[in-house]
Amino acid sequence: MSLPILKFDAVVVGGGGAGLRAALQLSEAGVKTVVLSKVFPTRSHTAAAQGGISASFGNSEEDNWHWHMYDTVKGADWLGDQDSIEFMCKQATEAVAELEHYGMPFDRLENGKIYQRPFGGHMAEFGKKPVRRACAVADRTGHAMLHALYQRNVKAQTHFFVEWMALDLIRDKDGDVVGVTALEMETGQVYIIHAKAVLFATGGSGRIYQASTNAFINTGDGVGMALRAGLPVEDIEFWQFHPTGLYGAGVLITEGVRGEGGYLLNANGERFMERYAPTAKDLASRDVVSRAMQVEINEGRGCGAGKDHVLLKLDHLGAEVIDQRLPGIREISIQFLGIDPVKQPIPVVPTCHYMMGGIPTNYRGEVIDGVDEKIVKGFYAAGECACASVHGANRLGTNSLLDLVVFGKSAGNSVIEYVKTMDEPKELPENAAEFTLARLAKLEAATSGEKLADVRRDMQVCMQQHASVFRTQKVLDEGVANILDVYKRAQNLYIDDKSKVFNTARVEALEFLNTIEVAVATMVAARERTESRGAHAREDYPDRNDEKWMKHTLYYSNGNRLEYKEVHTKPLSVDYIPPAKRVY
Amino acid sequence: MDYVAVEKLKWRSRRSMLELDLYFERFISGGGFAELNETELLAYQHLITLDDADLLLLFQGKGELADPELQNLVNKIAQQNFYKEV
């Protein structure tokens, strides 16, 4: 069956911060670019980011990119590539200044410079004392970023295909990427988008877990497509858990609550963080607090009928402080749990927040395959779906928004260089859409099978029970068996609605077939890593093991195969920051 | 409104923030959405063109829309009792 073919120089899949920054670079350079997005670009998940974006302007006190780099290397627990980290931290001030120039109304100091706020893990003098490094637009930083970038793209005449879902990568016989297949939801038509270069900026996949701060759209499509195309995913076992997700709903309760004096209690009414982190207490780093909470729950000191959460107490702050300094918290808690934090503590659990791993790239945003990092021609990635790798085993707050714009731009520049070398896209392989059409036909033909809601729930429960904050060999071995079983069932999905146009059941099924790839990758990679590093905490291997494990995981879905490659220890211009114990 | 138009409204209720997804999802799966009449569906269509940050404020009762029809809908979505006992 032949499909309509649309031709562009570059196709960017994803209209969040990374995709829009990349597309802008391309369009302004005259590269004919289309952005595909499942939703209107300004409704991408980037809009949820409130905390801010880091850049060492030093507007309030001395700061520089060397200190930012040190914090990022340390935060990553020495699993980050130091060339990429240097690149990002060095570019940060220019990247944020650019955003300001595009119209992002950053909060300001009286002297007109960008106001900067403190944030966990941001330190001066190589980890000695806190520094103000986060730039923000009130509590709407991500939202303001998307709006500024979208407007700028419209001006630069970027094409937008909104409510289009990319389905699969198209690779030719040399393995080069020459386009994608995509579904136009409005008509149900599948297209081939033939291009000189494809850039993925599809965001995270936090929906693999039951407790997640991520919006429903974070289904890991980019990673799923890359895996199906025979490419690897890097360090996918590392997921950041935020300590205070609202029990049952997942909604993020900002660290600001603890910053203002709120604290955590177990079922005995004990302020348990005093035992785990006597100095920082409830304000210790995210992974430390999350693990402490999980220990309390695992050891039977959890609260509620299921003893499965702890409590965040803030009633002692008084209604005035809560209303004025913690906007939205009271409403969220009342509306989602029926609990008014002015009177009662809020039930919270460690909640999946961010995917550190992703499609492996270098700092130029070029996708690289294998231990020898062979460049996959025509394929680029940036943002949460990519692994450059700057976040290593644990991301520092506000470094993601920075990652989006720095590597979005960098990947854009690499695409510009690449497309210059060719007049026309490389030829499409004969069977370009065969794989996609077979997948769709299977879904179409099924007259019975697994219900999406059931398999999705089972995946989420399995991930939550077997691959969350604490991991052991036994729990992971069982997890692998369980998740492979869910994977098998997922290949047998059945949807009632077979209509062509705007069939959301079909779209959700196709999304899930991506999400489950990410879930399997996570479990398999986590089982193998017998050490504790950053967000990957093994009860049975409590220490970091640099000798054996200071290396990146590469997972291939074919045969659930794992390979390992070296961490980049050569920064671009400065000295290597050697491993040290990660204490705060 | 025809089936496709209604499906479109449901898809466009996918937002950038989990809070909004939860409000809309529970409104849809809890039956509130299915009870909307034609005029209300048109109001819904309008409502979901608003910015996410503004929608969140509206659902949290911090602000009011001039159009009573729209505000009614906001109230319906925000006031659902959608928590379970913990």
Ligand SMILES: Cc1cc2nc3c(=O)[nH]c(=O)nc-3n(C[C@H](O)[C@H](O)[C@H](O)COP(=O)(O)OP(=O)(O)OC[C@H]3O[C@@H](n4cnc5c(N)ncnc54)[C@H](O)[C@@H]3O)c2cc1C
């Ligand atoms: C609640 C919350 C708060 C956060 N706060 C901060 C913060 O303060 N600072 C910070 O640095 N980080 C923060 N983060 C992390 C940060 O927001 C994200 O990592 C980042 O926004 C991801 O951006 P992105 O451009 O990679 O992807 P997204 O913004 O998620 O965009 C993905 C895009 O891809 C599109 N897409 C996906 N799949 C397909 C497909 N198959 N076909 C077509 N299009 C597709 C989507 O439509 C969307 O446009 C926060 C995260 C959460 C959950």
